[in-house]
Amino acid sequence: MSSLTPPVPPAPSVPETAANVIEAAEEVHAARTLADSRPPADEEILTVENLTVEFPTDDGVVRAVRGISYTLHAREVLGIVGESGSGKSVSSMAVMGLLPKNARIRGSIRYRGQDLLTMRPNDQRSLRGRKIAMIFQDPMTSLNPVRSIGDQLAEAVLAHHLVPRKQALGRAKEMLDLVGIPQADRRLRSYPHEFSGGMRQRVMIAMAIINDPDVIIADEPTTALDVTVQAQILEKLLEVKDEVNAAILMITHDLGVIAGMAHRTLVMYAGKPVEVGSTDQVFYEPRMPYTAGLLGSIPSLEGERDGRLRPIGGTPPSLIHLPAGCPFSPRCPLATDECRSGEPELAAVGEGHLAACHHSDTLAEAEDATAFFHTPGPEEAR
Amino acid sequence: MTTQNAEPSGTAKAPAAAGAAADAAQGMSIVARSQGQLVRRRFLRHRGALAGMILFFIVVTLAVSSIGAGPIPGWWDKDPTETGQVVAAGRPTLSVLPEFLGGGGFHLGEHPFGQDNIGRDYFALTMRGTQVSLVIALLTGLVATLVGTLVGAVAGYFRGWTESVLMRITDVVIAIPTLLIAGLIGVIVAGRGIVIFAVFLGLCLWTQIARLVRGEVLALREKEYVEAARSVGTRSRRIIFKHILPNTMGVIIVSATLMIASAVLTETALSFLGLGVQAPDTSLGRLISDYRTALTVRPWLFYWPGAFIIGIALSINFIGDGLRDAFDPRQTRVRD
Numbered sequence: 001m002s003s004l005t006p007p008v009p010p011a012p013s014v015p016e017t018a019a020n021v022i023e024a025a026e027e028v029h030a031a032r033t034l035a036d037s038r039p040p041a042d043e044e045i046l047t048v049e050n051l052t053v054e055f056p057t058d059d060g061v062v063r064a065v066r067g068i069s070y071t072l073h074a075r076e077v078l079g080i081v082g083e084s085g086s087g088k089s090v091s092s093m094a095v096m097g098l099l100p101k102n103a104r105i106r107g108s109i110r111y112r113g114q115d116l117l118t119m120r121p122n123d124q125r126s127l128r129g130r131k132i133a134m135i136f137q138d139p140m141t142s143l144n145p146v147r148s149i150g151d152q153l154a155e156a157v158l159a160h161h162l163v164p165r166k167q168a169l170g171r172a173k174e175m176l177d178l179v180g181i182p183q184a185d186r187r188l189r190s191y192p193h194e195f196s197g198g199m200r201q202r203v204m205i206a207m208a209i210i211n212d213p214d215v216i217i218a219d220e221p222t223t224a225l226d227v228t229v230q231a232q233i234l235e236k237l238l239e240v241k242d243e244v245n246a247a248i249l250m251i252t253h254d255l256g257v258i259a260g261m262a263h264r265t266l267v268m269y270a271g272k273p274v275e276v277g278s279t280d281q282v283f284y285e286p287r288m289p290y291t292a293g294l295l296g297s298i299p300s301l302e303g304e305r306d307g308r309l310r311p312i313g314g315t316p317p318s319l320i321h322l323p324a325g326c327p328f329s330p331r332c333p334l335a336t337d338e339c340r341s342g343e344p345e346l347a348a349v350g351e352g353h354l355a356a357c358h359h360s361d362t363l364a365e366a367e368d369a370t371a372f373f374h375t376p377g378p379e380e381a382r
Numbered sequence: 383m384t385t386q387n388a389e390p391s392g393t394a395k396a397p398a399a400a401g402a403a404a405d406a407a408q409g410m411s412i413v414a415r416s417q418g419q420l421v422r423r424r425f426l427r428h429r430g431a432l433a434g435m436i437l438f439f440i441v442v443t444l445a446v447s448s449i450g451a452g453p454i455p456g457w458w459d460k461d462p463t464e465t466g467q468v469v470a471a472g473r474p475t476l477s478v479l480p481e482f483l484g485g486g487g488f489h490l491g492e493h494p495f496g497q498d499n500i501g502r503d504y505f506a507l508t509m510r511g512t513q514v515s516l517v518i519a520l521l522t523g524l525v526a527t528l529v530g531t532l533v534g535a536v537a538g539y540f541r542g543w544t545e546s547v548l549m550r551i552t553d554v555v556i557a558i559p560t561l562l563i564a565g566l567i568g569v570i571v572a573g574r575g576i577v578i579f580a581v582f583l584g585l586c587l588w589t590q591i592a593r594l595v596r597g598e599v600l601a602l603r604e605k606e607y608v609e610a611a612r613s614v615g616t617r618s619r620r621i622i623f624k625h626i627l628p629n630t631m632g633v634i635i636v637s638a639t640l641m642i643a644s645a646v647l648t649e650t651a652l653s654f655l656g657l658g659v660q661a662p663d664t665s666l667g668r669l670i671s672d673y674r675t676a677l678t679v680r681p682w683l684f685y686w687p688g689a690f691i692i693g694i695a696l697s698i699n700f701i702g703d704g705l706r707d708a709f710d711p712r713q714t715r716v717r718d
Contacts, residue, residue, distance in 0.1 A: 098612060128613055129613060129614030129615035129616075136613075143607055144611070144629070147625070152611075155620070156616075159615045159616045159617065204610070
């Protein structure tokens with residue numbers, strides 16, 4: 001639950017006291033964890049196949065998404081992680097149909113068999129908010145400052161249902177109750193500036209679930225909030241997921257959030273998925289150096305023998321001029337000539353576990369995958 | 383809170399304290415106010431706006447009640463069209479200076495604003511002019527604001543060819559001198575009454591507001607709450623009218639008031655050219671142009687309508703200023 005404790009396999013060398021502390025912390029934080037929530041079903045809700053998104057600019061074509069495929073099942077939480085510019089937000093905006101007009105979108109996005117990309121704009125609009133809803137990153141700017149909370153919530157209902165305004169407001173009140181805002185009927189008349197950041201994000205969650213959607217896209221829903229509020233919001237999200245029976249597409253750059261929230265995880269780099277698998281597989285058995293690098297660059301409460309983080313050197317490549325071969329090769333400690341000439345395809349490395357790396361076997365054999373990113377500290381260099 | 387006030391003041395101490403504590407414990411010690419109440423409070427605390435409101439109210443009341451309008455009978459006994467004997471070179475008989483300051487005390491006299499050269503009562507004329515000018519100014523401002531807002535919002539929100547077409551039309555209207563189009567319209571609708579005249583005048587003054595609103599909308603359409611509204615499936619029309627335009631209210635109100643003020647002046651200019659209000663009817667602008675040569679011999683024929691023009695323009699501007707501040711829910715501090 002907490003973003004401070006990403007699950008790293010408990011190494012045998014960890015002192016028992018540390019393990020106890022972690023367990024205790026988890027018990028305190030995790031009033032509701034993924035394990036408590038209802039398990040995913042086999043039913044396929046959203047299928048994205050070979051989606052590419054390009055933006056023509058004066059400097060050349062920006063290849064923001066270069067082919068991403070995934071399937072979201074009912075009640076499943078799929079985490080998409082990646083650093084800024086890896087295409088995670090753009091791919092989800094493509095699902096919402098909210099990309100600017102100049103975007104060139106190819107591939108297919110199917111919601112229960114209907115292709116969203118070939119659909120008429122008005123049909124797509126009618127799905128938005130009713131079947132596929134979105135929670136935005138910054139609750140401070142995602143609510144209209146001049147309209148009351150109740151108005152904005154009711155609007156989400158009225159956009160899809162021919163009901164009296166009063167009934168829509170009643171629904172809005174129910175939703176505020178559900179997301180845990182006290183005195184909901186009074187709060188309907190409040191304006192966004194009268195709410196704190198955490199409360200506004202609750203309102204955004206209420207707005208997303210007000211029409212009982214099948215899919216909730218949460219685009220970095222906790223980035224703008226502080227850590228304690230983050231935990232509450234994520235908990236609330238899991239709670240409402242069960243309440244409305246929705247699947248969640250969780251987009252984030254926070255591995256801690258993914259660890260506590262997602263059934264499956266998809267790691268993106270330079271517009272492409274580089275590793276897909278169950279969250280445990282991705283966290284405990286990374287088969288792509290980038291994933292390992294991400295895991296090594298966050299502080300951990302356990303198993304950090306030399307007490308230093310292992311950051312990934314360099315910066316992500318320009319999406320206009322991608323390097324030949326694997327886009328991660330310039331930063332990869334395992335890179336060989338093979339990596340610099342041919343871009344690896346996603347290949348199965350385990351059951352339901354895919355990775356795009358020529359050297360996933362090397363990682364599989366390694367005891368600690370993050371150790372490849374070890375950079376000598378100043379005292380060692382001397 | 384109310385129960386505590388109902389207690390007799392002598393015995394209220396203990397129960398009131400207990401009540402307040404209970405209120406605080408429940409988090410209920412805040413008095414809820416509706417948005418309308420808040421707007422009214424903010425507006426009334428804005429001194430300039432309040433003064434403008436009072437001045438505007440006085441001008442309107444005076445203009446309507448004195449000579450009457452339509453079925454409303456007036457208390458002033460003279461008609462703006464009625465000619466008569468020029469008394470005392472038509473000097474104003476209005477006296478406001480009290481006797482102990484060397485004045486004649488407060489009295490209206492026979493012709494408080496004086497008379498013109500053919501003996502018409504200038505008070506009645508000014509009142510009629512004020513009525514006509516107000517109707518033209520308000521109607522013109524309304525039409526110009528509606529058209530301008532609509533054009534600007536649609537162009538700014540939809541972009542693409544819609545924007546190109548609308549803004550090129552706007553450019554063309556701007557490129558032609560306003561007075562020229564307005565004059566042309568004046569000729570076309572001459573003698574069809576002031577309402578038609580005002581509507582057409584509004585149809586050639588909307589360009590400024592259209593550009594202003596388009597600029598605002600261009601910025602607002604990129605806001606996250608607009609994206610959030612789209613993500614719940616809100617229709618474009620609703621996004622424009624419910625999300626974007628309320629956020630441009632400040633700009634619209636201020637430019638609408640400026641528009642009303644400038645409509646008074648445009649009407650003056652057109653009347654001066656003989657293209658505005660046609661005789662025997664009159665307006666403040668027409669009065670000024672009619673008696674422009676009398677400035678040296680009968681200055682009151684010039685400064686009475688002038689004072690009313692300034693009064694109307696100023697009071698409307700102050701009201702607009704107050705409205706803009708009052709409508710902004712983000713504003714917590716009231717100007718003093």
